[in-house]
Amino acid sequence: MRLVAILGYSDRDGAALHPVCAARLARAESEVRPDDTVLLSGWARRKAEAAEAELMARAWTTDARSVILDRTARSTVGNAVGIARAARRVDAREVVVVTSGWHGRRASVLARAALTGSQVNVTLAATDERGTYRARVRELACLLALPFAAIVAARAR
């Protein structure tokens, strides 16, 4: 069983599917096979809004074995913990993490950390976006925090 996990993205500006998130979905739709289980992962920034996972589900059109929504993940660590939970639930042997190019390293490391102790293979399918200045500033700070966040992901199981 293969689990394809698409990590949501949103900003403060609106409740619609963000272009960054749409690009991740498009990347995933070229990756998913009919026998895959798909995980759409991401929270709602405001209670009145749809979760990133919901918005992705509405836009999803590709055949898959099943589609799971994780509406609770509010960070990449949260995404990773949800991926590990879903992987155990569907007895996945492989997880494909789908996200933006600038986010891929961190996302895949945290997914592996959350799956520590399992035999699940984790691979990355990333878009080719380099990210905005703001995103790259944040990724540098996140790179510093990554080993510590990986410890959190590994312990929070």
Added chain:
Amino acid sequence: MTRKLLASGTAALALVAAGCGGGDESSASPTEEWANSFCTAITTWKDSLTSVTEQFSSLSSLTSEALTDAANDAKSSTETFVDELRALGPPETESGEAVKSSIDELSNTVESEVAKIESTAEGVSGLADLPSAITSITTSISAMSSAVSSTAQTAESADTSGELRTALEDTPACADISS
């Protein structure tokens, strides 16, 4: 303001930009030498952090011990980076002291937030600890990101004559900063 800084490649933006290359320093001015040291410190730090995470390319490398070692490595390389920033002194420009003060503030922020992140990670023992840990780490990341932006703004405001910007643009070690 920040986007303008990115486009022009001013000093603090070196903190977030791509790696720097090498170059001939024989004819560099003091300000260019400062810029070179600044960019080299950033590149070394960024490369070190990248190297720390690259070891986690497979599940077999993600043991509890390896994660702890990686966290210690990240902390150690950050301490070196902060020490190097503090040791830089001010650039020999009209705005040198203001830039130095701003970089010192950034150094202090990075140092204190890393300590908080470390403490948070040490305190997690199960799923119930996850929400508060995420909030804490996210807050620290935001604080560091804000400190970078603040340093960039301060550097631009202080560098009224554009000396520092010119040095950064002309210094080979910072050649890739605005890319």
